[in-house]
Amino acid sequence: MILSTHAVTGAVLATLVPNNPVLGFIIGFGSHFVLDAIPHWDYKLKSSRRNKLEPLNNDLIISKDFFKDLLKIGLDAALGLFLSILLLGAIRHYSILIILCGAIGGMAPDFLQFVYFKWRHEPLISLQKFHIWMHAKSSLKNRPVLGIFCQVAVVVLVFVLF
């Protein structure tokens, strides 16, 4: 899923434990893998190199494209933080600390994937294996409209449920 969806979901779930930022982070972190297990759409990263036979060998190549991708990723993460703070801080008055812990926890596994691409050592190898294993095998890759709609639906559902 895209980072915004992970951020808002992590933040919403973290507000279930408003006085425990560490647990909030852990809950956000865990929610990432549950969301990834749902078939979903992701935007394309031009610097991404996928190895279908051995996903552990996937990589992000640092080149000109990478900096364009970084902008995309940065905007996505910033939107996630903005929406989390708006929905939970401004409207529901939760502390910024718990919101940020949940949102950053929700996004962290994808940042750790990048660290893994550049530094393939434990415990990142095991985490990457787990990430790949949890990740939905089918995707809405060629259906961006449905894909985006589903992500918005997930955020609304999580927000309403919790």
Ligand SMILES: [Zn+2]
């Ligand atoms: Zn992920």
